[in-house]
Amino acid sequence: MIRHLTPADYKTMPWANGKGVTVEMLRVEEGGLLWRLSRASVVENGDFSLFPGIERNLTVITGPGFDLVGGGLHLVAKPLVPVAFAGDIPIRAESVSAASDDFNVMTARHLARPEVAVITGAAQLAGGNMLAVFALSEATANGMAMARYDLILTDQPCALGGQVIAVRLYR
Numbered sequence: 001m002i003r004h005l006t007p008a009d010y011k012t013m014p015w016a017n018g019k020g021v022t023v024e025m026l027r028v029e030e031g032g033l034l035w036r037l038s039r040a041s042v043v044e045n046g047d048f049s050l051f052p053g054i055e056r057n058l059t060v061i062t063g064p065g066f067d068l069v070g071g072g073l074h075l076v077a078k079p080l081v082p083v084a085f086a087g088d089i090p091i092r093a094e095s096v097s098a099a100s101d102d103f104n105v106m107t108a109r110h111l112a113r114p115e116v117a118v119i120t121g122a123a124q125l126a127g128g129n130m131l132a133v134f135a136l137s138e139a140t141a142n143g144m145a146m147a148r149y150d151l152i153l154t155d156q157p158c159a160l161g162g163q164v165i166a167v168r169l170y171r
Contacts, residue, residue, distance in 0.1 A: 003153040004144060015040070016049035022104075025151050026132065035114075035169050036106040037132055037151065042066055043099045051087030053109050057116045058083055059165055061136055063100030066093045077102070082116040082165075103134060105167050112170035120163045127157040130169040137163050 011024045026037040033054065039061075048068075058068075059082045068075040071089035077100075085091060087106065105114050118136075125131060131154050133139075135146040139162025146152060146162070160166065 001153075001155050002142070002144075004146075005151040005153070006147065007149050016051075017047060019046055025134075026153070032108065033106065034108050034111065034171070035130075036104070037134070037167065038104045038106075039101060039149070040104060041099055041101050042093045042096055045092065045094050045096050047090065047092045050090065051106060054087035054106050055109055055113055056085055056087045057105040057107075057114060057167075058085075059103045059116065059118065060100050061103050061165075064098050065100055066097075067095045068092070069094045080118045082118070084113070084116075103165055105169075107169065114170065115166075115168040117166050118163070119160055119166055121161070123160045123166075125158045125160065125166060125168075127155055129171070130155060131158055132167040132169060133158065133160060134165040134167070135162065136165065139164050 013022055023039040028034045060077050060079045065078045068077055068091050070091035075083045077083050107114050133141045133152040135148055135150045137148050139146045141152040141158055141160055
């Protein structure tokens with residue numbers, strides 16, 4: 001199975017807390033949320049929405065990044081470095097000096113945590129489970145051309161080229 005999604009396939013919606021907008025690329029539900037891949041912009045200091053029972057992983061894809069603070073955590077969200085945190089911890093963005101766009105992975109807590117990696121150059125990834133490949137610039141996945149912000153979903157082995165975020169999702 002290979003599915004190629006482009007920004008024309010994505011859905012834009014307001015944040016749960018009403019303070020911004022999310023571009024939802026993939027949402028899979030089975031009696032509740034299993035997986036969600038999305039993009040959002042952090043433009044000012046402020047609270048993140050709460051998502052009880054959800055594990056989150058955030059990767060800054062443009063901009064300088066920011067700090068995630070709250071619930072005893074202080075995580076530094078640097079460009080192209082994935083950070084993971086629980087969705088039900090009250091957390092806020094702080095030290096926002098300029099707008100930063102981020103790529104988000106949300107998974108149900110009962111699932112194995114996703115593997116999230118930023119890959120630059122050529123790589124070969126194994127098949128199995130669900131592999132989501134998000135293009136940060138022009139890239140290729142199994143020879144298929146991907147434009148910036150395209151998403152490939154596959155359960156097959158995948159030869160990558162370019163700069164992408166690869167996410168292994170588990171059921």
